[in-house]
Amino acid sequence: xxxxxxxxxxxxxxxxxxxxxxxxxxxxxxxxxxxxxxxxxxxxxxxxxxxxxxxxxxxxxxxxxxxxxxxxxxxxxxxxxxxxxxxxxxxxxxxxxxxxxxxxxxxxxxxxxxxxxxxxxxxxxxxxxxxxxxxxxxxxxxxxxxxxxxxxxxxxxxxxxxxxxxxxxxxxxxxxxxxxxxxxxxxxxxxxxxxxxxxxxxxxxxxxxxxxxxxxxxxxxxxxxxxxxxxxxxxxxxxxxxxxxxxxxxxxxxxxxxxxxxxxxxxxxxxxxxxxxxxxxxxxxxxxxxxxxxxxxxxxxxxxxxxxxxxxxxxxxxxxxxxxxxxxxxxxxxxxxxxxxxxxxxxxxxxxxxxxxxxxxxxxxxxxxxxxxxxxxxxxxxxxxxxxxxxxxxxxxxxxxxxxxxxxxxxxxxxxxxxxxxxxxxxxxxxxxxxxxxxxxxxxxxxxxxxxxxxxxxxxxxxxxxxxxxxxxxxxxxxxxxxxxxxxxxxxxxxxxxxxxxxxxxxxxxxxxxxxxxxxxxxxxxx
Amino acid sequence: xxxxxxxxxxxxxxxxxxxxxxxxxxxxxxxxxxxxxxxxxxxxxxxxxxxxxxxxxxxxxxxxxxxxxxxxxxxxxxxxxxxxxxxxxxxxxxxxxxxxxxxxxxxxxxxxxxxxxxxxx
Numbered sequence: 001x002x003x004x005x006x007x008x009x010x011x012x013x014x015x016x017x018x019x020x021x022x023x024x025x026x027x028x029x030x031x032x033x034x035x036x037x038x039x040x041x042x043x044x045x046x047x048x049x050x051x052x053x054x055x056x057x058x059x060x061x062x063x064x065x066x067x068x069x070x071x072x073x074x075x076x077x078x079x080x081x082x083x084x085x086x087x088x089x090x091x092x093x094x095x096x097x098x099x100x101x102x103x104x105x106x107x108x109x110x111x112x113x114x115x116x117x118x119x120x121x122x123x124x125x126x127x128x129x130x131x132x133x134x135x136x137x138x139x140x141x142x143x144x145x146x147x148x149x150x151x152x153x154x155x156x157x158x159x160x161x162x163x164x165x166x167x168x169x170x171x172x173x174x175x176x177x178x179x180x181x182x183x184x185x186x187x188x189x190x191x192x193x194x195x196x197x198x199x200x201x202x203x204x205x206x207x208x209x210x211x212x213x214x215x216x217x218x219x220x221x222x223x224x225x226x227x228x229x230x231x232x233x234x235x236x237x238x239x240x241x242x243x244x245x246x247x248x249x250x251x252x253x254x255x256x257x258x259x260x261x262x263x264x265x266x267x268x269x270x271x272x273x274x275x276x277x278x279x280x281x282x283x284x285x286x287x288x289x290x291x292x293x294x295x296x297x298x299x300x301x302x303x304x305x306x307x308x309x310x311x312x313x314x315x316x317x318x319x320x321x322x323x324x325x326x327x328x329x330x331x332x333x334x335x336x337x338x339x340x341x342x343x344x345x346x347x348x349x350x351x352x353x354x355x356x357x358x359x360x361x362x363x364x365x366x367x368x369x370x371x372x373x374x375x376x377x378x379x380x381x382x383x384x385x386x387x388x389x390x391x392x393x394x395x396x397x398x399x400x401x402x403x404x405x406x407x408x409x410x411x412x413x414x415x416x417x418x419x420x421x422x423x424x425x426x427x428x429x430x431x432x433x434x435x436x437x438x439x440x441x442x443x444x445x446x447x448x449x450x451x452x453x454x455x456x457x458x459x460x461x462x463x464x465x466x467x468x469x470x471x472x473x474x475x476x477x478x479x480x481x482x483x484x485x486x487x488x489x490x491x492x493x494x495x496x497x498x499x500x501x502x503x504x505x506x507x508x509x510x511x512x513x514x515x516x517x518x519x520x521x522x523x524x525x526x527x
Numbered sequence: 528x529x530x531x532x533x534x535x536x537x538x539x540x541x542x543x544x545x546x547x548x549x550x551x552x553x554x555x556x557x558x559x560x561x562x563x564x565x566x567x568x569x570x571x572x573x574x575x576x577x578x579x580x581x582x583x584x585x586x587x588x589x590x591x592x593x594x595x596x597x598x599x600x601x602x603x604x605x606x607x608x609x610x611x612x613x614x615x616x617x618x619x620x621x622x623x624x625x626x627x628x629x630x631x632x633x634x635x636x637x638x639x640x641x642x643x644x645x646x647x648x
Contacts (some may be wrong), residue, residue, distance in 0.1 A: 088534035343611065347581075350609035351536065358542020361631075367549055374631040381628050388611055412632035 028181050028317035028326075044303060048427065051292050056266065059288040060252040063268025066206045066214070067250065073202050073272035074216055077116060078176065078275050081192045082158060084110055085178040088120065088190050093184035096124045096190075099131035108133045116198040122180075123149070124188040140166070143175075143191065143205030152179035152189045160277060162222035162233045163196060172196035172229040196225040203227040211263050211284025216277045219246070224277060234260050236299045245278065255282070346388050353381050372445070375412075379405055381443040383433045396433040398464070399425040406444060406462060407439055413448040416457045423464040426471050429526040434498040436473070436522070439507075442492050442499075443475045443518045451479020451515065454474030458515070475522040481511035530638055532556040533563040533591065534607075543577065543629070550635050559584035560591040570619065571627055573602055575638050580608035589617050593641035596622070598623045 006401050088107050092388045093096040099122040107120055111133070122131040127144025143149040148159035163173040178190040203214040215226035221237025223230060236242055241253050245267075247304040252268040265282040272279060357374050386401040387393060410419055428436060444460065452458045492510075505522025530552045534540035537558070544554045555570055557563040559582050567573060576595055580588035592604045596619040604620055609627040618624060623637050 028569070070625045346611055347609045349538070350611075354609060355536070355538050355542070357628045357631075358539045358545075361542040361545040370546075371631045374629065377628045378630045381626075385611060385626070408630060408633070412630065412636060 013486070023411060025325065026321045029314045029321070030318045033310050037310055040303060040307060044299065048292075051295070055292045056254065058281055059266040060210070060254075062266065063266055063281045064250060064252045064270070066208060067252075067268035067270040067279050070199075070202055070214055070216070070281050071250075071272050071279035074199075074277075074279055075272050075275060077114075077194075077198060078160075078272075078277075080114055081118065081176045081194065082178070084114060084391055085120075085176060085190050085192050089180055092122070092180060092190070094180045094187055096122045096180055096188040097129045101131075104131050104133040111192075117195040118192045121191045121193060122188065123191065126152070127188055127189075129245045130188070140164070143177075143189070148175060148177045149189055152177050153186050154249075155179075155186075158276075158285065160218055160224055160275075162218065162235075163225060163230055164193070165232070172225070172258055174224045176398050192512075194225075196229050197227070199225050199227040200201040206281060208281065208283045209287040211265070211287050213265070213280070215222065215280045215282075217280060218277055227400065230260060236260075241267070241368055254285070261405060267521070323379075333489055346384070349384060350381055351378050375409070375442060375445060376438060379437045380434055382408075383437050387430065387433070393430060394428055395427040397427050398433060398436065399423050401433065401437065402462075405440055409441065409444050409448065411443075415454065417452060418457075418459040420459060420461045423462070424466050426524065428463060428471065428524055431526060432503055432524075437500045439496055439499045439503075439520060440473070440475070442496055446492055447475060447477040447479065447516070450482065451477040453480060469525060470521055470523050473518075474523075475518040476515060478515040481513070481516050484509070484511060529553040529555055529570065529572045530640045531563060531566065531570075531576040531602075533558075533560065533576065533578040533582070533588065535559060535579060535584075539579075539627075544633070546631055546634070547577075547638065550638075560588070560594075563591055564594060567599060573599075575603045575605065577605045577607060577634070577638075580606055580613055581610060592619050592622050595616075598618065603641055605634070607634075609619045 016440065074282070084107075087110065088103075091103060091106075093385045104122075106488060111118055111120060113470045120133050121140065121143075123131055123143055124130050127142050127146075129143075146161060148161040151159035157179050157502050159177040159179075161177065164175060165171070171191050173196055176193075176194065180187045180190055199214045203212070203321075206212075206214065208214075213228065214225060215238060216224045220225055221242060223234050223236065231478070240256050240477065241256070244251070244253050248306050250270040252266065255265050255266050255267045266285060266287040266288055267280060267282040269281075270279045313504045335468055339433045357377050360370050361371050363370075382401060382405050383396070387396060387403075404423060406419065410417075440462070447460050451460070461474070461476045463472075463476075465472050496507060496509075500520060500522070503520070503522035504526075505520055507518065507520040509518045510516065530547050532540055532543050532547070532554055533556070534543060535558050539560070540556055543641070544556050546552050553572075554572065555566055555639050560578075561584055563578070567576075577594075578588040578591050582588055582591075586594070588606055588608070592606060594604055595604060604619065604622040605625065606613075606622055607625045607627055607629060611626075613624065615624050621641075625633060625637070
């Protein structure tokens, strides 16, 4: 691998790229979690709104139905009361003075058949009480100021009172008034005074819940009766929804805070035009929504931990990722730094080898010896360079390295000598690469120098083969050969012996008529 | 013919000068590119310049090689370096390159002849 490329690949990212990377994974995770939580919360809120709308709709349907039921029930009460009063008026012949104790006792028994507690009062044209029944129950002494009395005095056959409060008992009641006249002349009025509590049984049967009301009101807004009862007469005509109430036969609306008791309600109404009142049923908004709020509360408690866990989890993940990224960055920087350091050391080693070569140049030794030394130093450097370039340190593939080494030897020797190189790509131990290179350098250089001294052209054949755990190097030349018995000149033979020992190998150098052959066998693996 | 040796490390410079002088050539030497240019301006007989690539000063050996090729095109240039990753294509065409440590015979052959083989390392 090219050293520059290796450094380039390991070098730290550019600042722009790093910034872009810094905005990537961890923030996407957090943003994703936030978005997910937002979606969950959004859906939950949407469901809450839907739940609210449907709860309110259900409540409206319920109060409309209830108002219809109240209208039917009260219609019967009022009709029965009117019928009884009608009978009484017929019996009196329209004259209050005819209300004898006997007549009142008869009336009393007639009243007992009515579905509610009621008593009767007979008033003269001035509005003063002339007779009442049952005798035990007190009646109002005068109704001269009452609007319903004015109504019947003014010619109406029937009139309904607003809610009345008995001055003595404090009971809430209302009155159904029947005009008494004879020959078209107003004589007075017969009143059925009904306990306002008559609506309670209706309210109980409807079971609309806490804060609910059942009431009947006159079309002018005065409340006739209400459950729970009012402490004082009240008129609702000035309420903002009164127009809505009057606009249709029946229906419902959401009312704001009631001026009567401060409760906001869902109100259903049903007109009874033939009797001149409106039946109303209402449920407190809080009662309606209690179930919904409860559900929302429970679901919130379920969702909140999930959302918190999601957010916290994403933050932790993002933090871990940021740390991992920071670690990767510092590792990349350290790697780049090491590459630079490695290159620098390599540079220094090569320069130092050159310095050694230069020192040799300054020694008064034969030029040939210096040249040999420079070649040996170059051979050592070649291993170093090969290891540096291949980035493998434990074992060294020797094929390229030996080829280059041999090429460099050829470059400074007789070009007419043919060199045949057959080198298998054997991987040797890192400690074996340098001795092997130096041996090849020695033997091949020697062959060039001595084999063809007589000017003949020849062939040098270099072979390296792997044989299982061992490798065999053979250098054969077809030159003049040598005398094995002759004493060695120079350091060549000693050097080869030492290097062979370093390889834990065995070497032989033979000479015959075909030239000389050097053979080295050495183990590929080291202990 | 004179050979100019430009090398910032004195020991290496001395060794190369010694090698070349032993081989019979005259030499001049400089420790950086500026000194080399100054020397070239005063010495007309230089035929070959050997320059280290990695040198301090206003320019390195590659810069010097380009200056020399432009101003003294007749001078042959031999760049040497201990660095592994020298971009040889950055050198002017015709310039030779040798990796340190030098093989004496390679350098001497390159000085003697423009067609001598290059270092294959």
